Amino acid sequence: MAHVIAVANQKGGVGKTTTTVNLAACLANAGKKILIVDDDAQGNATSGVGIEKPQVKKDIYNVLVDEEPIDEAILHTSHKGVDIVPATIQLAGAEIELTSQMAREMRLKLGLAPVLDKYDYILIDCPPSLGQLSINAFTASNSILIPVQSEFYALEGLGQLLNTVKLVQKHFNPDLAIEGVLLTMYDARTNLGTQVISEVRSHFGEHVYETVIPRLTRLAEAPSYGEPIVDFDPRSRAAKVYEDLAKEVLAAHGE
Numbered sequence: 463m464a465h466v467i468a469v470a471n472q473k474g475g476v477g478k479t480t481t482t483v484n485l486a487a488c489l490a491n492a493g494k495k496i497l498i499v500d501d502d503a504q505g506n507a508t509s510g511v512g513i514e515k516p517q518v519k520k521d522i523y524n525v526l527v528d529e530e531p532i533d534e535a536i537l538h539t540s541h542k543g544v545d546i547v548p549a550t551i552q553l554a555g556a557e558i559e560l561t562s563q564m565a566r567e568m569r570l571k572l573g574l575a576p577v578l579d580k581y582d583y584i585l586i587d588c589p590p591s592l593g594q595l596s597i598n599a600f601t602a603s604n605s606i607l608i609p610v611q612s613e614f615y616a617l618e619g620l621g622q623l624l625n626t627v628k629l630v631q632k633h634f635n636p637d638l639a640i641e642g643v644l645l646t647m648y649d650a651r652t653n654l655g656t657q658v659i660s661e662v663r664s665h666f667g668e669h670v671y672e673t674v675i676p677r678l679t680r681l682a683e684a685p686s687y688g689e690p691i692v693d694f695d696p697r698s699r700a701a702k703v704y705e706d707l708a709k710e711v712l713a714a715h716g717e
């Protein structure tokens with residue numbers, strides 16, 4: 463049975479997609495079967511694993527809005543053990559279209575149900591907002607992994623995120639847990655990053671991963687080649703840090 467993890471933070475550009483793609487590849491290298499769900503109309507996870515948008519016939523929009531079977535939308539990626547439900551720009555209409563539909567918060571949960579047995583982990587790359595697409599992700603997930611950028615305003619907005627988590631727990635998914643808080647884009651040359659790390663640790667305690675993702679150019683370069691870092695530059699420090707994160711995630715699940 464898959465463990466479903468929403469990678470979420472409504473703040474833009476904090477490393478959600480980078481973490482989804484690279485954690486997926488590292489978990490697959492550890493022998494796990496992984497499904498990425500691209501839940502963002504930007505489709506960055508889709509292109510990040512080498513899928514060309516014009517070749518996508520069915521995507522997450524068809525699953526959420528048209529309730530089409532998810533297996534028709536699942537594609538293999540270039541990385542062995544990683545599949546993806548892609549997203550294209552048509553997903554941009556989903557927030558509004560879902561508003562008038564029945565059981566709109568449950569669409570992703572219902573869509574994923576038939577493939578839960580086929581994967582060990584399902585990682586949902588959430589959009590930078592707390593609308594229907596994120597609510598669907600939280601309703602469908604066992605837990606939420608929150609990337610937090612190691613900068614001054616990092617904690618701003620997290621209250622709102624946790625509030626939404628509480629609402630989803632109350633109405634749709636009482637078992638939704640915090641998977642972990644991941645510090646990203648850490649710059650060791652500034653005191654600020656170090657300050658933010660201790661602030662985040664004092665707020666979230668043991669939820670914060672030991673692994674901190676530094677700001678590393680290689681991580682920003684890999685997506686334009688459509689490859690996770692472990693394929694793009696397997697010996698790099700960037701590959702190593704996401705391998706470390708995968709180990710922590712597996713250990714948290716007793717693996």
Ligand SMILES: Nc1ncnc2c1ncn2[C@@H]1O[C@H](COP(=O)(O)OP(=O)(O)OP(=O)(O)O)[C@@H](O)[C@H]1O
Binds near residue numbers: 475646679
């Ligand atoms: N550790 C890192 N070091 C350097 N660059 C990074 C790192 N993590 C992410 N980036 C780059 O920063 C940008 C934002 O990262 P990413 O797309 O993963 O964030 P996001 O939270 O998914 O953004 P959005 O909210 O738009 O979906 C991207 O260009 C990415 O390549």
Ligand SMILES: [Mg+2]
Binds near residue numbers: 480588
């Ligand atoms: Mg993203």
